[in-house]
Amino acid sequence: MFTPLFDSYYITIKGLVTGVSFRAHIAKRAKALSLNGWVKNSAGKVEIVAQGENKNVEELIEYCKKGPEFAHVADIKVEKIKSDQLKNFEIRY
Numbered sequence: 001m002f003t004p005l006f007d008s009y010y011i012t013i014k015g016l017v018t019g020v021s022f023r024a025h026i027a028k029r030a031k032a033l034s035l036n037g038w039v040k041n042s043a044g045k046v047e048i049v050a051q052g053e054n055k056n057v058e059e060l061i062e063y064c065k066k067g068p069e070f071a072h073v074a075d076i077k078v079e080k081i082k083s084d085q086l087k088n089f090e091i092r093y
Contacts, residue, residue, distance in 0.1 A: 005082035008037065009057050011048040013064055015074030022046050023091050025068040030060055030089040040092035051086045 013022070018041050026039045026048060035052035048064070050057050067073050 003084060006051055006085050008049055008051040008081050008083040008086070010079045010081045011050065011061060011064060012077045013046040013073055014044070016072040017046045017067060018044060020070040021068055022071050026064065027089055027091050029063050033060055035060060035089055036086035038090045038092045049083065049086070051083065
Protein backbone atom coordinates (compact mmCIF):
# COMPACT_ATOMS: atom_id res chain seq x y z
CA MET A 1 0.00 0.00 0.00
CA PHE A 2 1.34 3.43 -0.97
CA THR A 3 1.71 5.96 1.84
CA PRO A 4 1.87 9.56 0.57
CA LEU A 5 4.70 11.75 1.84
CA PHE A 6 4.17 15.31 3.02
CA ASP A 7 6.43 18.37 3.03
CA SER A 8 7.99 18.83 6.44
CA TYR A 9 10.89 20.82 7.85
CA TYR A 10 13.76 19.39 9.86
CA ILE A 11 15.26 22.09 12.06
CA THR A 12 18.40 21.79 14.19
CA ILE A 13 19.34 24.42 16.72
CA LYS A 14 22.70 24.67 18.49
CA GLY A 15 23.85 26.90 21.30
CA LEU A 16 22.57 27.22 24.86
CA VAL A 17 19.36 25.40 24.02
CA THR A 18 19.13 22.59 26.58
CA GLY A 19 18.05 23.14 30.17
CA VAL A 20 16.25 26.39 29.29
CA SER A 21 12.75 25.02 28.49
CA PHE A 22 13.38 25.31 24.75
CA ARG A 23 11.37 22.17 23.94
CA ALA A 24 8.37 23.28 25.98
CA HIS A 25 8.35 26.72 24.36
CA ILE A 26 8.65 25.22 20.87
CA ALA A 27 5.82 22.77 21.52
CA LYS A 28 3.56 25.53 22.84
CA ARG A 29 4.32 27.79 19.87
CA ALA A 30 3.91 24.95 17.33
CA LYS A 31 0.53 23.97 18.79
CA ALA A 32 -0.63 27.61 18.68
CA LEU A 33 0.36 27.67 15.00
CA SER A 34 -1.55 24.42 14.31
CA LEU A 35 1.65 22.59 13.34
CA ASN A 36 2.22 18.86 13.63
CA GLY A 37 5.53 17.20 14.44
CA TRP A 38 7.91 16.86 17.34
CA VAL A 39 10.80 18.43 19.23
CA LYS A 40 13.59 16.72 21.19
CA ASN A 41 16.99 17.32 22.73
CA SER A 42 19.84 15.46 21.06
CA ALA A 43 23.53 15.69 22.02
CA GLY A 44 23.52 19.35 23.05
CA LYS A 45 21.16 20.52 20.34
CA VAL A 46 17.42 20.70 19.73
CA GLU A 47 15.87 18.86 16.79
CA ILE A 48 12.44 19.70 15.39
CA VAL A 49 10.28 18.27 12.65
CA ALA A 50 7.43 20.61 11.76
CA GLN A 51 4.62 20.07 9.29
CA GLY A 52 1.82 22.45 8.37
CA GLU A 53 1.11 25.63 6.46
CA ASN A 54 4.34 27.19 5.19
CA LYS A 55 3.62 30.61 6.75
CA ASN A 56 3.15 28.95 10.15
CA VAL A 57 6.35 26.90 9.80
CA GLU A 58 8.20 30.09 8.82
CA GLU A 59 6.85 31.80 11.96
CA LEU A 60 8.09 28.89 14.09
CA ILE A 61 11.52 29.08 12.42
CA GLU A 62 11.70 32.82 13.18
CA TYR A 63 10.91 32.05 16.83
CA CYS A 64 13.62 29.36 16.88
CA LYS A 65 16.25 31.92 15.86
CA LYS A 66 15.84 33.58 19.26
CA GLY A 67 14.19 30.96 21.48
CA PRO A 68 12.95 31.45 25.04
CA GLU A 69 14.34 34.03 27.46
CA PHE A 70 17.43 32.16 28.75
CA ALA A 71 18.39 30.46 25.49
CA HIS A 72 21.23 31.55 23.22
CA VAL A 73 20.94 30.30 19.65
CA ALA A 74 24.35 30.03 17.99
CA ASP A 75 23.30 28.18 14.83
CA ILE A 76 20.11 27.05 13.14
CA LYS A 77 19.74 24.84 10.09
CA VAL A 78 16.50 24.22 8.20
CA GLU A 79 16.04 21.44 5.70
CA LYS A 80 12.89 20.64 3.73
CA ILE A 81 12.16 16.92 3.91
CA LYS A 82 9.39 14.47 3.06
CA SER A 83 7.79 12.51 5.89
CA ASP A 84 4.66 10.62 6.78
CA GLN A 85 1.70 12.74 7.75
CA LEU A 86 2.21 13.76 11.37
CA LYS A 87 -0.53 14.18 13.95
CA ASN A 88 -0.34 16.67 16.79
CA PHE A 89 2.91 18.15 18.11
CA GLU A 90 4.81 16.32 20.82
CA ILE A 91 7.89 16.59 22.97
CA ARG A 92 10.05 13.52 22.53
CA TYR A 93 12.47 12.31 25.18
